[in-house]
Amino acid sequence: MNAVVRLLPIIAERRGAFLGTVLASLGAQLAVLGLALLLAHLTGTVSAAAGGGPLGEPALWAAGLAGLAVTAAACTWLEAHCSHDLAYSLIGMLRGRVFDALRRSVPDRADARRSGDLGAVAMADAESLEWLYAHTVAQTLTAGAVLTVTTAVSLLVNPALLLVWVPLLAAAVAIPWTMSGISARQARRLSGHRAALRADLVETVQGLRELAAADAVGRRRAHLADVARAVAGGEARPASRIGAERALGDLTLSATAIGALAVTAAGVGELPASAVPLAFTVAVAALGPAAQLTDLLRNAGALREAARRIVAVLDRPQTAPEPGVPCRADPDPSEGLRFENVAFRYAPEEPPVLDGFDLHVAPGETVALMGPSGSGKSTSARLALRLWDPDTGSVRVGGIDLRDLPDARLRALVGAVPQDARLVSGTLARNIRLAAPDASDDAVRRAAADAGLLSPAAGLPDGLATVVGDGGAGVSGGQRARVSIARALLTDPRVLVLDEPTASLDPGAEAAFGELLARPSRRATLVITHRPDTAAFCDRIVELAPGADAPPGE
Numbered sequence: 001m002n003a004v005v006r007l008l009p010i011i012a013e014r015r016g017a018f019l020g021t022v023l024a025s026l027g028a029q030l031a032v033l034g035l036a037l038l039l040a041h042l043t044g045t046v047s048a049a050a051g052g053g054p055l056g057e058p059a060l061w062a063a064g065l066a067g068l069a070v071t072a073a074a075c076t077w078l079e080a081h082c083s084h085d086l087a088y089s090l091i092g093m094l095r096g097r098v099f100d101a102l103r104r105s106v107p108d109r110a111d112a113r114r115s116g117d118l119g120a121v122a123m124a125d126a127e128s129l130e131w132l133y134a135h136t137v138a139q140t141l142t143a144g145a146v147l148t149v150t151t152a153v154s155l156l157v158n159p160a161l162l163l164v165w166v167p168l169l170a171a172a173v174a175i176p177w178t179m180s181g182i183s184a185r186q187a188r189r190l191s192g193h194r195a196a197l198r199a200d201l202v203e204t205v206q207g208l209r210e211l212a213a214a215d216a217v218g219r220r221r222a223h224l225a226d227v228a229r230a231v232a233g234g235e236a237r238p239a240s241r242i243g244a245e246r247a248l249g250d251l252t253l254s255a256t257a258i259g260a261l262a263v264t265a266a267g268v269g270e271l272p273a274s275a276v277p278l279a280f281t282v283a284v285a286a287l288g289p290a291a292q293l294t295d296l297l298r299n300a301g302a303l304r305e306a307a308r309r310i311v312a313v314l315d316r317p318q319t320a321p322e323p324g325v326p327c328r329a330d331p332d333p334s335e336g337l338r339f340e341n342v343a344f345r346y347a348p349e350e351p352p353v354l355d356g357f358d359l360h361v362a363p364g365e366t367v368a369l370m371g372p373s374g375s376g377k378s379t380s381a382r383l384a385l386r387l388w389d390p391d392t393g394s395v396r397v398g399g400i401d402l403r404d405l406p407d408a409r410l411r412a413l414v415g416a417v418p419q420d421a422r423l424v425s426g427t428l429a430r431n432i433r434l435a436a437p438d439a440s441d442d443a444v445r446r447a448a449a450d451a452g453l454l455s456p457a458a459g460l461p462d463g464l465a466t467v468v469g470d471g472g473a474g475v476s477g478g479q480r481a482r483v484s485i486a487r488a489l490l491t492d493p494r495v496l497v498l499d500e501p502t503a504s505l506d507p508g509a510e511a512a513f514g515e516l517l518a519r520p521s522r523r524a525t526l527v528i529t530h531r532p533d534t535a536a537f538c539d540r541i542v543e544l545a546p547g548a549d550a551p552p553g554e
């Protein structure tokens with residue numbers, strides 16, 4: 001199904017604002033048209049009155065003109081109000097849906113998309129579609145309706161206009177319509193170039209230190225200049241096409257106007273003098289809405305492309321769907337985290353990463369999961385967080401299959417400390433609170449203390465008020481790991497999964513971290529690690545063999 005049509009129901013959710021936009025836009029256009037016709041009629045009547053004809057009641061003329069002018073102004077204001085109301089709520093709804101779709105489907109098992117591309121979908125395409133649904137659809141309906149009315153009225157008044165109007169107006173609308181395929185292709189290419197530039201810029205800024213160290217800044221700058229040139233080329237082509245289309249459209253509309261005026265002039269002798277201005281105004285009345293339609297159609301290809309990209313994101317397969325019938329039972333206190341006969345592969349054609357994998361981490365126990373690179377340690381951590389589901393077997397927390405837990409309950413039961421914890425700019429307290437925005441100051445302080453952030457060894461004299469720069473600048477690897485743990489502890493999860501938490505720590509920080517792991521708690525803790533010194537702080541070590549098809553040795 002066409003992506004634009006597929007997204008149309010989104011308007012139904014704000015049907016009041018949409019209807020308001022259409023009616024106000026229709027009211028404004030009809031009032032402007034009425035004003036033009038009334039003025040033309042007045043001009044004819046006044047010139048006839050100068051020759052001795054009746055002028056009519058001036059107060060009535062004034063009231064008619066003032067009424068139409070006020071209606072046009074009020075409807076224009078109302079249209080702007082309703083369409084902006086509709087526009088901003090549609091942007092919010094579209095972005096919300098895009099982020100929901102991304103959250104449900106991230107990480108894709110074999111996702112080749114770059115963040116710049118997804119950013120473009122979420123930001124630029126949502127804005128394009130806002131323009132489509134909040135302005136274009138309503139204006140197209142209005143322009144179509146006004147065009148039909150003006151055409152019908154003019155043809156009743158002067159059927160000879162048919163000869164000029166039908167071919168020329170059809171050509172004016174057909175030009176942008178037939179070009180919409182080319183316009184969509186150009187929009188697709190341009191969006192690809194822009195996404196590449198955005199992603200390359202982000203990577204360059206993030207990797208500037210490494211680029212400088214490798215003396216590669218110059219090469220990178222040349223590469224960015226190439227990509228920027230591709231963007232400029234991608235922008236120039238649609239601009240030339242739109243310019244040519246606009247010129248052709250304007251030519252066609254001008255020819256229509258000249259033809260309509262000529263046809264009307266030919267019949268002037270048969271008309272009373274007072275009706276001549278009205279006849280000329282009627283002859284060109286359809287040109288305004290026709291010009292508006294051609295303008296709107298000119299963007300149709302690019303809008304179709306934006307809708308296609310949004311739909312592609314919305315249709316991404318859900319990696320961990322919500323349960324049909326969620327489990328309401330309390331977790332069994334004697335059960336911690338259990339992998340039972342788990343098999344998992346990233347793609348059907350690839351060998352399994354895990355096959356027949358069994359492991360139980362009991363409440364109060366800390367287990368180190370070790371094994372060679374590629375043996376599936378991080379994959380096990382992701383399965384425990386239900387980023388993906390196993391192909392066969394099950395992963396359970398407190399005896400409950402993760403697939404039976406609603407997302408919010410699962411996140412409260414299982415906490416994660418990822419390998420590359422991300423910090424945002426702001427205080428440490430703000431960073432910890434990301435896991436539970438409504439947590440009290442006391443809870444944040446407790447989690448920070450449990451993660452060792454408030455001890456003198458953490459080296460943070462300002463404690464929770466310490467300010468972190470963009471992306472965690474100004475904080476050491478050890479401090480970052482502790483913030484990440486405090487974040488995970490804030491929800492007091494039954495299960496804690498740590499993926500290489502000490503990978504970037506020096507031996508002193510690793511030892512301090514190990515003491516945290518060794519502290520008694522009721523939590524089941526799974527620590528993915530390469531480092532024997534970290535594993536030594538755990539109660540038990542489990543070795544994972546690559547493509548293990550038998551339970552691992554302990």
Ligand SMILES: Nc1ncnc2c1ncn2[C@@H]1O[C@H](COP(=O)(O)OP(=O)(O)OP(=O)(O)O)[C@@H](O)[C@H]1O
Pocket residue numbers: 108109110111346353371372373374375376377378379380
């Ligand atoms: N998103 C993915 N798509 C496809 N294959 C993947 C993906 N992530 C990991 N793999 C593959 O799955 C296998 C297991 O990866 P995993 O990261 O779980 O191993 P690991 O034991 O944690 O390795 P390391 O110690 O190097 O971090 C590897 O062969 C890896 O290439």
